[in-house]
Amino acid sequence: MADRPTLVKPPPLDPSKSAIENVLELTELDAIGPDLFTNTRPLWHPPGARGIYGGAVIAQCLAAAQRTVPSNFAVHSMHCYFVLAGDSEIPVMYYVEHVREGKSFATRTVQARQRGKAIFTTTMSFVRENSGGTKTVEHAVPLPQNIKMPVEETEQEALNNIKLMGNSPFVSQRINILNSESTNPHEKKTRQWIKARGRISPEGGHQAHLSALAYMSDSYFIGTVSRIHDLWRFGAPANPIDKSTTETVASDMALRAEYIRRVQEAEGVGLDTTNEAQRPEIGMMVSLDHTIYFHEPRRFRADEWMFAEMSSPWSGSGRGVVLQHIHAMDGTLIATCFQEVCISLPMLESVTD
Template structure:
């Protein structure tokens, strides 16, 4: 069973992302315990549930324990174990500090009695900085605006998923130096987030979407190959099947393991995927930690287009680091995110002779 309590009927007045991130408080057991109301999404080919969902639900749980006059300004997260989509997640909120200007919470997500994720969050009282303030912010780069045509929309989690995006060409894509490249996209939650819900669901939605293609930036700037004709000794989908899926439902195809822009472009051009078998191929890629600094946390809407830009200043020793900035459509910086993850290449098979 993927939820502890049978999910209630879907409230059609709420957005898809609100429905996905809804929590049930286990008040009769402990007022600081929560669990997922709806099943969590497990990306095809991934080791566990989508990390953004755990991040966002931890934030949602913590927000319920602070006064409405306090707003999250930072959260520091660690992915400990892969989450299982077949069983419920239990979230325990610990009240670490109650200050006049700042409050601190830790949230631990658990399954089978073990921590799968942990985060520390800091909340600040609104307008606690005083009338005179030190202020500056990075400017949003000049990029093409989001398009209104439906054919330009992408649904990273399928047509019924909670958010949609539009990619922009990678900046400096032809550079031989991966650290100079920047991956860019427009992103927003599908539908309209309930006006009566306040600012909290917009923050949770931003946290959810911040994990989309995050550590994958390392693979994109290195142009790493993510498709293999065999995986763990078993053949994957036949190329003819992949081409048929491309014609029927490209978004569904993109959810399959190893499907990236280069692979899909080769399919569109009718080229064989085995042509790149001699190129570096990812053997393992998984997030280790995730940090979000929220700026202007009550002055944006996650159901309106937001611009994100990611870059990787470093990769080595089987890990990669990625920075992300998120802006409103009119150029206001609303979040800065950092993620480190395992990025290991598939190693050549050593001869036993």
């Protein structure tokens, strides 16, 4: 049988659900085996990326595991490893294993496989609601002060952004890089506002918001090390280039130039795009792992603005570590994320007389 992006033909989109709920919909394969799921709809392959968008696999693994725990349990930590690049042209199978069934905690592992091989693996821990007791030790990193607030898109702006960025199920607004003039990369912080498009349905419950948060947590994350070192990698434009017509090529180049301009303007940097051959670039950048600590699983909505701030404490030996804090607009710290990336510079060509 020819490769296909889903195991069964996708049903029509459910208009009562948000775009991100439709994107992350799973099909249970109980006729084949217990706790076995597959993607209901094709998964996104970002332009220029080696495989499918990592956030989609992260979120669908979480969605699969959430369907195997009691409703009064919520995820509090998720530790993931990217093993192989996922192929957007074939289905992903999600195998959930019950590791622990406790009174206060439950543990699940999920393995995402394609063609029988693991492309991604994660272990998640769930905690029973209100199991921490009546007295707890509490503190949290506060929402930064004096940050530029998000602006709601007009209908035309939404259409323009979709054209530039593809039909993304979430909205992001990047703001200036904090301490962009510093000579110390570890002092710089990249920042953005994010939220799911539309309104997440009541039927989705807190689980839908957590899955959506997991999906968005991988946005803009991997590029933190390259940005704080002023190493830029603008992937292929959202629309494929059809070189059969000069009109299409010109349109594509215009989209690319507009995207670069918007990124620079939002982040407060001034790289010269008139001669892209002169700008510093990276040779390869891929995610190795991804960790999410969910702090307040029932105190936020993923379809309302959330503030994400990223920094990097270290890079070296071809790798870099990135830290991310995600806040709700009311200041609630809802998640802390870590990621390690593999990053390399292009090999310099040897110079001969």
